[in-house]
Amino acid sequence: MTELYDIPKEVKAALEAKGIPYEKVDIAAKTDLDDGCVPCDNYIFVADGDIIILAGSMIGRLKRNGIFKQPKPVRHFTELSYTHYSLSDYEEFQVEELLSSARIVARRRADADSLPRTELIANLSNTYKNEAYKFVRKINALIKGENNESSGDNNEDKKDEKEELFCPKCGRRYADPERKICMRCMDKVHIIKRFSIFFARYKFQIGAIIFTMILTSALGILAPYISSGFYYDEVLDQNGRFYGKILLVIGIILATRIISILVSIVNGVISSRVAAKVTYDLKKEIFGAIERLSIGYFTNRQTGGLMTQVNNDANNIYWFFCDIVPYSIVNVFQIIGIIVIMLIMEPVLTLISLVTVPIAFFLIRKVFAILEKYHAKRYSQSRSLNSLLSDILTGIRVVKAFSKESEEAARFDVRNKSLAAANMKASVFNTTVFPFISMLIYISNMLVLGVGGWMVIDGKMSYGILLTFISYMNMVYNPIMFFVDIVYMLTDCLNSMNRLMDVMDAVPDVVESKNPTPLGEVRGEVEFDNVVFGYEKNRTVIDGISFKINPGEVIGIVGHTGAGKSTLANLLIRLYDVGSGSIKIDGVDVRDISFDDLRKNVAIVSQETYLFMGTIMDNIKYARPDATDEEVITASKIAGAHDFIIKLPDAYNTRIGFGYKDLSGGERQRISIARAILRNPRILIMDEATAAMDTQTERRIQAALDNLVKGRTTIMIAHRLSTLRNADYIIVIENGKMPEFGTHAELLAKKGIFYKLYKLQLEALRNIGIEE
Structure with missing residues (x-):
């Protein structure tokens, strides 16, 4: 089996x-x-x-x-x-x-x-x-x-x-099998260096943040000495150099506090501006990397997962470079400065206070590897939930039509529970292990209190020095605990960097020529020369198809579902590149034509209609933003869309929401046709463009399209074969090959594949009361 x-x-x-x-x-x-x-x-x-x-x-x-x-x-x-x-x-x-x-x-x-x-x-x-x-x-x-x-x-x-x-190097199972990235074996330093190049453009702003943070930290280090050792031993002690000058101490403390607040305000203003700028630029960079990829990249990935990468991963990377890195630098300086002061004050107590720190860091190193696995799993579950939610909301009409609300709620609940379980495991591990590590560090605190107390009793240390030492000891633990706590966030940040590197390093299947050939005035000649193509290796979809379309000709392409009709259209506009052979426009290989030149002269109206959020006017103008309103209305009239648009509450300014709930399938298709007409291309591809319309609407639009295609090279992929009667010739696609070729009448006379398809369709239409 x-x-x-x-x-x-x-x-x-x-x-x-x-x-x-x-x-x-x-x-x-x-x-x-x-x-x-x-x-x-x-x-x-x-x-x-x-x-x-x-x-x-x-x-x-x-x-x-x-x-x-x-x-x-x-x-x-x-x-x-x-x-x-x-x-x-x-x-x-x-x-x-x-x-x-x-x-x-x-x-x-x-x-x-x-x-x-x-x-x-x-x-x-x-x-x-x-x-x-x-x-x-x-x-x-x-x-x-x-x-x-x-x-x-x-x-x-x-x-x-x-x-x-499983990872071939260490044998560990991948946390996310789709990415095939081993968290143990990946080069973390290389990943950080890659993104450091991006943040180099903000070096002055990040440097200013670090400087203000170090200044605030230095003022903080000064505070314990003034309020403890200096105050008790020099101001309150009768033998002190500043005995009785309490107002002096209060003034110094107050001045230090005011300066610290002002520096913190400057730090906050700079950080806020940098945060907005960095997240904007980073998301723009990620979106640009995604947008330049070929259509094949998106067919293998879920939309919800990509949305998560653009939003969550960008924020995680910002936190790393603008929060974790500056705080890490400042805390390193703070730890070194405080330890030096503590060594000067009392070396023995300093060693006692730090005796458990190496043990804690050893445990952190072990914990880090486990947390990487938990966080990768959590992200995988989050992406899975987002993808499911995106699919359900996109297809909510179908869900409602089939009364599948309870089933979809159950499916959502399963994935939601999986995400909750992944979050719970990571959180439980974090809240269980790190308090234990914190306890190790605070054991040293108890030892210092005991030994320091005996030293004060024996007269080896003053009371003020002990209080100052304890204050510094507590201060040094905070930055140390910072490095303990950031393990949780650091894992997320490294995972985010790795995921975004997958996107940024992805190589497009279809690449624009470095030295494109300008088309000039396009005549509209199209030639397929022994074209072979397959979506997957060793699986041919188009197998050696050759034909030529002269300027201004109208050809039809017919065939069974999955025969490769739409694939030919996708190859012409270079959504994919041919495996072998060539496709030429006016004698120039499409691979040598710039994307802008190619898609300016070739327009496609697909059976998969998509309208963006915005007004109807904006959607039609998407093809040509500089078009006038009169040109938009003319295109809409040709497409048969004007009559229903002017009946809407705001006519052409009517906003279309996600899912097009205010428009029928036929209305969306007509707006899509108007968009292509406004583009005014020399080559027009109609990929079952009238498939979403009723018979009466289809006939009305077909008449308009007959006028539109005059003087324009047109490729019509039609579901209703009778609409191709006026085509100059028709190509029949069967199993990726072209077994028949000729006019509508010639193909019927041959009584081959086209004849049988036409006969079956005619009978099916008659059964539902439609006469051709």
Whole structure:
């Protein structure tokens, strides 16, 4: 059996309750989205020639069996849906990658009168993409009758998985398997040096902060001597040099305090300004690093995790360089200064007061390694919770539509409890260990009180000197304890630096040419020359496609779901780069064209519509910020959006919130089309642009688009084949290849793939009362 995921015993029990013994399972896998793309635990099994999909939620809680016993975790699986298919009905399984997710699809075997039909098996986020590819490879081998066990693939997969989970150098398990960073082996000094370069631009401000802090600290060191030793031995003692001059002491103490307050105010003002500037610049730097990365980077990561990095990690790094580093420098000077004064006053008591400090630091070093693990785990759980919350809030309409509030609340509760447990472990460890270390240090305090008291009684030390010594001893413990306490924060800061280095060091898959070729006046000629491309190595999506579009021509691209139609559009605008072959515009390879030049002349209206928060006017002007209001209105009229926009309360100034709750899918799509029209590109890509519209709206917009595409090179990826009647020619994509090519009439006359697709679609439309 091939188990691509550790199946919980509760799920195995639910499967066996359906009459399917787990021993008969050939392949077991998991995804994290159901058919409606709602987050859930979606388990896929292949057993006895059937595919079984069991969707549900794993809910956990703590159960205490006795008053004095530790609570134990108890889990149960809540089933949401159960589906099974016959494996013999399918000839091939594939993973279809979308921009922000993926899905497993299966091609049903063809009969005499129809083409093979692609059906959805499971949706998944990019987190489970690697497991999905393994599942597809295994199930396709099973369909072909290949022996998975004898091939050794299963053992190899397990070996690879084990290698991915553990550090090859020290053998420790990664706290966060996605990052594969070992907290024990990482070069902490190198990480700090990397970020020191960024903070070098604030060296004068940070230097001013450190100077004011040292000045405040120096005044603080002076205070105990004035208020204790000097006051008792020189002012109150009849033999003192300043006997009776109490007002002098009060004046010195008051002046010292006023100066200290003024210096602290200056320090606070500088720190506040630096804090705002540093966090702004740091977040800007991080966002810039994220923004320059290719689209492939984001398809493998969760949005909530990246949001956490931009916000929390930036703050942690600021705390390190603007709080921890200055305070560390000041405290080192303070410790050295106080110890020197204590040695001058009484060497024996000084050694007694510091006898337990080396033991404490030895323990801190041991504790530090454990805390690193706890904090990395805590961050991983926090990122997981943020990602889930982002997914749920983004898809809240789907959650409401399927009445999944309780299930989503349960899923949120599970991850929230995991985060709470991680926080609790870190906090309990911190609050348990560090008080013990503090107690070690304060044992020295008790010894000094005892020995110092005997020395005063024996006349070897004055009462004022003892009080001064005790004050300094207490003062030296505070900076020492600072270094004990910052271990907790230092761990978070180092983890944050390491995570941000992952982002900043990531190399974009698509890089702009250093010496781009200017396009000049674009004619609109597009040529695909033997293009080969795959999202993953050794998995070809586009296989040797070649065609040429003359300036001003309109071509259609059709094919089954997952055939590679949208991939061709993504390659043209360089969201991805071809594996081999070339794509040219006016004879210039797109890889030699600057991003600005390329995307100024090529616009795409995708089936995945996105509108930003702001007004409708702002969203349309996003394509061309310098456009006039009249140009925006003209573009909206062509796109069929003007009529519904002017009916809104604030017309073009109507604000659109996150999730577009005020607009329908068709309305959002029309605004997206208006945005592309305003761009006025020489090359226009319509990637199922009218897919979200009803038939009447689609026909009205199609008429407007027919006028729009005149004199403009247009690539139309259409779900309704009849809309391509007026195309100069149509390309049929099948399994990454181009088996058919011709006009609408020519392809129907061939009675090949296009003919069968057209016939099936026509029949489906007639069944729902739509005549073409």
